Amino acid sequence: MSNYSLTHLEELEAEAIYVIREVYAQFDNPAILFSGGKDSIVVTHLARKAFWPAKIPFPLVHIDTGHNFPETMEFRDNLIKEMGANLVVGSVQQSIDEGAVVEETGMNASRNALQTTTLLDTIEFNNFDACMGGARRDEEKARAKERFFSHRDDFGQWDPKNQRPELWNLFNGKKRMGEHFRVFPISNWTEMDVWQYILKENIAIPELYFAKERNVIWRNGSWLPVSEFITLKDTDEPQMKMVRFRTLGDITITGGQESDADTLEKIIQEVASSRQTERGNREDDKRSESAMEDRKRQGYF
């Protein structure tokens, strides 16, 4: 008699596919929030599996801050072409030009927080009633409490006290007009799970994740890539370093670590013995102790 048990990756995959199918079944106009980072790439891959042999029946949405790594944009465009998928882009630059948001200034300026406005506007404009993202509960304190189906009010806001109980696998996606849901199919995946899955399934990811010689400056405990979007101080010394990025945010806030992990296997080994959390080098999270929670309350991813 065979052993009817699944490995943890198989079980997590089955759960995520189940959640994605529920979204399609329960909502009229869902979308996948695609950042070009490994988590949203994995969610997209899972969505392909969920609907195979049909195409993914809804679009990918990218909130473009204008401050992306060029590699991320290229990767996105290639993936869309290969999948024959629909891409909807929300532009933060456009929000700035329209006066909807004001650009930050100063040494630590970033467009990260501005994304929330663009995201909410894009959702409203396209009438998306459910947006799926690659957020995981192990990433950050404020995400540890998230549900799979996260209800957002008509301002797009998240209230931790109002999250619905989620029992068994019965997801309640009912809502009023104007409200929407964020859904996180890989809520139970850890960073290590994501990497192991990428390896197992041979999923293509941007080369930023792999170690390469890059032009960087040392700032706030990590190697920040030199780009047209950051302000250099007189004391900054740009140098070429073998650096890789563990998480991909905007080029202005994503710090890399020194590494020689230029293959998936080496990355996995490094992550396994790592003493720092994945988002430890995210400047946006460091702004305050409750940075993520505050942004979520306002409607962030």
Add this chain to the structure above:
Amino acid sequence: MELLRFTTAGSVDDGKSTLIGRLLYDSKSIFEDQVQQIEQTSKKKGLEHVDLSLFTDGLKDEREQGITIDVAYRYFATPKRKFIIADTPGHVQYTRNMVTGASTANLALILVDARNGVIEQTKRHTFIASLLQIPHIFVCINKMDLVDYSQEAYDKVVKEYTDFAAKLNVKDVRFVPMSALHGDNVVSRGDNMSWYEGGTLLHNLETVHISSDHNLRDCRFPVQTVIRPHSDEYHDFRGYAGRVAGGIFKKGDSVVALPSGLESKIAAIHTMTGELEEAFPPQSVTITLEDDIDISRGDVLVRSENRPEGQQDLDVMLCWLNTNPPRPRAKYVIKHTTAEARAMITDIQYKMDINTLHRMEEDKAIKMNDIARVKIRSTKPLFVDDYNVNRVTGSIILVDEATNETVAAGMIR
């Protein structure tokens, strides 16, 4: 390696958060920057030692008040298993959170203070674990350092708990004496309790047998959605996508679609990476049939010789999750696997006093966190199983149409 989901329940003072912090810390699953953050916050609070419970208190309010107010999911892995912890609050007003975390758990950790033994909360949590049919319960008898690591104190608690749990339907109960604060028997044994012959908590978590916990006997495949590519390559493909809720489906099996009763055979079991010869819970697959019969979301595929009966009158153990009590004759949406109908609570037979396990037949006023046995009438037949036979097909939720809130969780008897 397998995945194990477990809940942790205990009061604020039992040291549950310290236990989780210790589990993660000793198994090297907490990262340096997280430790630094806790150290900084502990200092700011004027504490002498690093407060490991700070690691699990995630939200602002909680950190300010020093208590946990929601379900927090923690993840760690050892070379033997991957673990998901659903950390739930101990206060009675958060029963709904505990029920949430417990619903998908393989195992419950129940924390008891060695000095106080079995208290009201212990009974309540144990009852909930039993009600939610969590297959394994580990009773952590904590703060053994405060009773001089006495075997007598441990034995006393074991006896108290065993006597209480005898009245319930709990299958596998184990006991571990420990000190989460000092680390004894959580991940490492320590030297203080050489009289204890069982394994550490972590050892038990890594080795407990869980692969028989799914129902592999009764075939149940609730259809989530129908997949129709309409493409050149898959022009006639009509696949029923869903997650196996019970039993083992094999290619070639004769199946019946309910409620229609139409029969066919499984032509193939598809996944993107290839066809499967058989599918079992909790796999997500797409099934194609030999005949073109009309099946849609909410229908369930079963074997002819093992059909659940469609029931409109349901006998349910209900846990009320909402601040507002049920209104008499109110109509709710009832969700059962992928099916949906409307329903009414037609009779309240009794409430459970979960401290004494007595049935209270006079007090029928259901409030938040109450557990009651009720009769529910649904507008259409639902193909349910008893909850203690199958947790997926034996569970329902009620949704209030006016507020869209999930107001109750129910287990079919």
